[in-house]
Amino acid sequence: MGRARARAVSPVTGAPPAAVQPGPTAVQAGPAPVHPGPAPVRRLTVLYDAQCPLCVHLRHWLQRQRQLVPLDLVPAGSAEARRRFPELDHAATLAEITVVGDLGQVYREAAAWIVCLWALAKYRSRAHWLTTPAGRPFARGTVLAAARYRSRALPPCVPGARACAAPPGGPWGPR
Numbered sequence: 001m002g003r004a005r006a007r008a009v010s011p012v013t014g015a016p017p018a019a020v021q022p023g024p025t026a027v028q029a030g031p032a033p034v035h036p037g038p039a040p041v042r043r044l045t046v047l048y049d050a051q052c053p054l055c056v057h058l059r060h061w062l063q064r065q066r067q068l069v070p071l072d073l074v075p076a077g078s079a080e081a082r083r084r085f086p087e088l089d090h091a092a093t094l095a096e097i098t099v100v101g102d103l104g105q106v107y108r109e110a111a112a113w114i115v116c117l118w119a120l121a122k123y124r125s126r127a128h129w130l131t132t133p134a135g136r137p138f139a140r141g142t143v144l145a146a147a148r149y150r151s152r153a154l155p156p157c158v159p160g161a162r163a164c165a166a167p168p169g170g171p172w173g174p175r
Helices: 053-064 079-084 090-095 109-118 121-130 136-153
Strands: 044-048 071-075 098-101 106-108
Touching (some): 053 071, 079 090
């Protein structure tokens, strides 16, 4: 029996959001669920890099926000992430933020940041704006700034190493 590929869809309309880039998606086991129309996202799993001070800071920030859609925050590449999403490219989740919806939708890069904001009561309208032609450059700029910070804050991983070294100071170091 084959596996159905889920495609990223807007949590609001069920249509593919403009900010989602085509590419690999999570795979759902078993037959695809039957829905009369687009199903809303009811829960999101945020895969974050637990070795990155910025990612850990944002994880704590997300936890403090009032969530309209529950967010499960799971370290990327962890045993829990692999158990929940065995078909996902876990090396890629360590390189870029990845958010997985409860129906198998996969959001990466700017789309992942946007769907995280969409899940928060205070930032939902901002998330909608970030999907517009006027807002897309801001979403992309945020992702690029975060990637630039990560490249400077984290030492490169040694191929074949069991874990990457954390930067000096760890999560409790100066910000």
